[in-house]
Amino acid sequence: MNRLAGVTSPYLLQHADNPVDWWPWTPEAFxxxxxxxxxxLxxxxxxxxxxxxxxxxxxxxxxxxxxYLNEHFVAVKVDREERPDIDAVYMEAVQAATGQGGWPMTVFLTPKAEPFYxxxxxxxxxxxxxxxxxQVLEGVAAAWRDRRDEVGEVAQRIVRDLAGRSLRMTDARPPSAEExxxxxLELTRDFDAVHGGFGGAPKFPPSMVLEFLLRHHVRTGSEAALEMAQATCEAMARGGIYDQLGGGFARYSVDARWTVPHFEKMLYDNALLCRVYAHLWRATGSVMARRVALETADFLVRELRTAQGGFASALDADSDDGSGHHTxxxxxxxxPDQLRQALGEADAQDAADWFGVTEEGTFEGGASVLQLPDTERLMDATKLASVRDRLLRARDMRPRPGRDDKVVAAWNGLAIAALAETGAYFDRPDLVQAAVDAADLLVRVxxxxHGRLLRTSLDGTAGGHAxxxxxxxxxxxxxxALSQVTGEGVWVDFAGLLLNTVLTHFTDADGALYDTADDAETLIRRPQDPTDSATPSGWTAAAGALLTYAALTGSDPHREAAEQALxxxxxxxxxxxxxxxxxxAVAEALLDGPREVAVVGPPEDPATRELHRTALLSTAPGLVVAVGEPGPAEDAEVPLLAGRPLLDGRPAAYVCRRFTCAAPTSDTKALAAQLGR
Structure with a gap:
């Protein structure tokens, strides 16, 4: 065993018995x-x-x-999910030098951590x-031995170039509707009208763009925005990127048709997409969207939930193919033969027709990725459900992909929001409870x-990375999101602690945001990226959370920080x-107000629950909801509830927008009208 034997990262532990004398990223390695x-290395x-x-x-x-590696280098292994700051800094250098990036990322550094190859x-x-x-190892070793001055000049030039890339907020005005x-228009130009999604192969689920399109449609009435969102969600749900048996989405499609995925399943993708499909159902009533949202939520709980109540990071793309080879x-x-073994001849033929399984196959070795391309032909829904169940049970007998049990705070936050909302929309208290359990783990571990977070944990033990x-x-x-669903104000308090840390330790004087705290480990550059990748950027995610918190609490500093970030x-x-x-999407919420809804009434009163549900099902882009008992302002769990009495002794809803409030109402139809539904 090398020096990785005692770490908590499952990825690093996969390399603990390599003959490479790996070091974790520590001062001792340098x-x-x-x-x-x-x-x-x-x-x-x-x-x-x-x-x-x-x-x-x-x-x-x-x-x-x-x-050879051990003789000529000190080898350092990093889990990018555990140390996104290290990954971001050196990936920026890789992309600048080569025009592309990806993983595994291989970078050669001086002992001062300066990259040069x-x-x-x-x-x-x-x-x-x-x-x-x-060849690469030998070439780098020779350059280090024979051309040290040249290597040092290259490394210093790269570091200087990276240091000059910090963003400054020269104009902190949020975007207007016209902007x-x-x-x-740009999304419309890039939209694939034939297959859905944006751009060509490989195709990644555009989760954050879909959220924007749904909110933009509601605010403006744009049919183009809704059509792009619907077509993309439909294409992904019918394609091979979606697991037609067990629910949940693979990381991306290698082709433009969503047919063949890269089979790894990530927590963040499924959390984001679960929420997108739930919001699509909320906006349109789509039966498909409801099914996919619930199946994806069930996948999260069934496949990724850990014994401690959190959610594991990912399932591998590879697994044993039954012959001892990982494929x-x-x-x-x-x-087709595997279908016949699982279903019998007659049902196997129907399944092959439904799921697009052919003798030629759509993947390697004549195998096919299951799709559901033509739902109109599925006349027997009962039989389809039976076939899916039997295939799922047969698949469960196969060797399963490995699971990365590492709990990442950010991705669990995304899962909490998705499960809380999906559970509330579809009357699934078990999903809401799963969200509560994950939130409890984050608070405890x-x-x-002081409002400081550790990024990861494993088996209930926190890792050491900020x-x-x-x-x-x-x-x-x-x-x-959890507070808005459950009515428990303590979650707003916890969010406030975290967001105060954002304002204190992650925000510059001009309103710019950094990806690491001002007291974090010093790298060759302080990472800072406002653009979305597979998940919302920290910059835009902070803007959204700050805006929601400001609406629930009336905090001007948090709203101002959100507006600056936008x-x-x-x-x-x-x-x-x-x-x-x-x-x-956050900008759409700001343009909508946000739309603040305070529901007051005894939680056991059906009228309170109906008003609360009506509010949660509003499609208003800036919807923010608080629900709780009426009482003195100083006793309100959430400040938005303060000073909101019952209406003639009955539960009531108060809707405010841009510092103007509508008349309180106890009628769900009147509330829906106030919220634009």
Missing amino acids: EEARRRDVPI LSVGYAACHWCHVMAHESFEDEAMAA FGTYFPPEPRHGMPGFR LHPAL EGAYYVWT HMDF GVLEDYADVAEGFL GLVRQLAGRAPRFIGWGL
């Missing part, structure tokens, strides 16, 4: 490189990364390769125009009384809307 006068990946596994098997498990996956021998990993229109997609794909901006923002978002969204809206989708 001190060792200085002592030996050798460069650092930094290898960054994550547990569900297919090509990380390939490179590990080909190179890091090879005794001769490891021996970059790459991603390297095969063990030269292949497809790529140098072999041994959001170019974003819609991508083995758990999910089917051949990840959070201290939370980054997305952790604070997404956990606050989850807590605020200034960058205004600058990017027309140029890169696909990469600022969550910021656009």
Whole structure:
């Protein structure tokens, strides 16, 4: 066992028995490189990364390769999900130097942590125009030995270039309604009208853009926005990217038709998409959206929930194919013969027709990824349900993909919001309870009384790495959604602690946000990225949580900080809307008010529950809801409830927007009308 044996990251533990003498990212690793006068090999990946596994098997498990690596380098392994700050800084350098990025990320550093040579996956021998990993190691070692001055100059130039990329808020005005229109036009130009989604292959689920489109449709009545959202959600739900048997979405589709996925399933994708489909149902009543939202929520609880009540990070793409070989997609794909074995001849033919399973296959080795491309032909819903159940039971007998049990604070925050809302919309108290349990774990294990967060835990034990901006923002978002569903004000209080930390430690004097706290470990650059990737950026997620918190509490500093953060969204809206989708969605909430709804009444009173449900089902882009008992202002669990009495002794709802309030009402139809439904 090497030095990774005692860590809490499942990804690092996968490498603990490599012959490579791996170090975790620690000061001692860099001190060792200085002592030996050798460069650092930094290898960054994550547990569900297919090509990380390939490179590990080909190179890091090879005794001769490891021996050369150990002799000439200090090897440092980093889990990008545990240390997104390290990943972000060096990925920026990789992309600037090579024009592309990805994982595994392979970077060579000086003992001062300055990067000077970059790459991603390297095969063990030269292949497809790529140098072999041994060639790379030998070339870097020779450059370090023979051209040290040149290496040092390159490294210093890269560090200077990265240091000059910090963002400054020269104009902190949030976007106006007119300034959001170019974003819609740009998305329309990039929309795939045939297959849904945006751009070509590979295609990633555009979760944050879909949230913007739904909110924009409600505010403006834009049919184009709704049609893009509906078509994309329909195409993904029918395609191979969606697990037609067990629910849940794969990471992305390798083709433009959503047919063949990269099979890893990530917590963050499924949390975001669960919420998108629930919101699509709320806006349209779509039966498909309701089914997918619930199936995805059930997948989260069934497959990713940990024994401690949190949610694990991911399921691997690879699994044992039954012959002892780990193969991508083995758990999910089917051949006609496998259908016959599971269902019998007659039902297998129907299943093949329904799910698009052919002799030629749509994946490797004649296997097919299940799709549901033509629901109009499915005349026998009962039989379809039976076939799906039998196939799922047969699939459960296969070797399962590995699971990364690491609990990431930010992604659990996203899951809490999704499960709380989905449970409330569809009368599933079990889903709401799952959200409460996850929130409780975050408070007990990840959070201290000063409002500081740790990013990860494993088996109920916190890791040692500080939370980054997305952790604070997404956990606050989850807590605020949970409070709006349950009426428990304590979640607003916890969110306030986290957001105060954002204002104190992550925000510059001009309103710019950084991804790490001002007292975090110093890297070659303080990471700062306002654009969405697979999840909302910490910057835009913070803007959304700050805005919601301000609406619930009346806090001017939090609203001002949200508006300042949205200034960058205004600058990017027309140029890169696909990469600022969550910021656009938050801007829609600001333009809507936000729409503040206070529901007062005894929680056991059916009238209170009906008013609360009516409020939660509003499609208002800036909807913020508080529910609780009437009473003195000083006793209100959530400030939005303060000074709101019953109406003639009956439960009542108060709707306010842009500092103006409508007349209170006890009638659900009147409330729906006030909320634009």
